[in-house]
Amino acid sequence: xxxxxxxxxxxxxxxxxxxxxxxxxxxxxxxxxxxxxxxxxxxxxxxxxxxxxxxxxxxxxxxxxxxxxxxxxxxxxxxxxxxxxxxxxxxxxxxxxxxxxxxxxxxxxxxxxxxxxx
Amino acid sequence: xxxxxxxxxxxxxxxxxxxxxxxxxxxxxxxxxxxxxxxxxxxxxxxxxxxxxxxxxxxxxxxxxxxxxxxxxxxxxxxxxxxxxxxxxxxxxxxxxxxxxxxxxxxxxxx
Numbered sequence: 001x002x003x004x005x006x007x008x009x010x011x012x013x014x015x016x017x018x019x020x021x022x023x024x025x026x027x028x029x030x031x032x033x034x035x036x037x038x039x040x041x042x043x044x045x046x047x048x049x050x051x052x053x054x055x056x057x058x059x060x061x062x063x064x065x066x067x068x069x070x071x072x073x074x075x076x077x078x079x080x081x082x083x084x085x086x087x088x089x090x091x092x093x094x095x096x097x098x099x100x101x102x103x104x105x106x107x108x109x110x111x112x113x114x115x116x117x118x
Numbered sequence: 119x120x121x122x123x124x125x126x127x128x129x130x131x132x133x134x135x136x137x138x139x140x141x142x143x144x145x146x147x148x149x150x151x152x153x154x155x156x157x158x159x160x161x162x163x164x165x166x167x168x169x170x171x172x173x174x175x176x177x178x179x180x181x182x183x184x185x186x187x188x189x190x191x192x193x194x195x196x197x198x199x200x201x202x203x204x205x206x207x208x209x210x211x212x213x214x215x216x217x218x219x220x221x222x223x224x225x226x227x228x229x
Binding site for chain 1: 124153158159160161162163206208210217218220221222223225
């Protein structure tokens, strides 16, 4: 069964500190992996997307890594700000062997709730 | 501005009542999706549509219905058969191979 597991479930850090969120997946065949940020009561917004051949991708203070061999990804946040308080969701896309769809199916992790305190 | 709009932001349902959540996009995307989000769980797919007048059941379609009469619109009806409808509902649209864009969500609660 295709699954995406994120850890920790929740995390509290002080403003200015760094943190790392983890994502493990069993999705196969792998297409790409995305990290989304979701503010409370809002829709998710894309931070990064990585394909099989990419190891690292940065977007400002956010840096995502991917190890396709161990099926692990991490999202590192540098110099956290109060506005970083949100849920961070790992989404893995796979391409079904049958069905004819060209869109790829998405499997969502349960998210990590990050709280940044002043 | 291109985007995807969900309405209403908050919705209350009485027992035995059907309610409809609206989702409109002006991104010219062919595919549209409905997801349900519960606390501590990942998004779960309810229904999706890859072309007008066609839609497919997702993982948790029971108690829900959809229509896709126009490319821009993909409304979701939560029927009285859905016994636990309280959740945050997200609509998304995408093009082939592209990332999905999400609406801002509708919080549905039961009175």
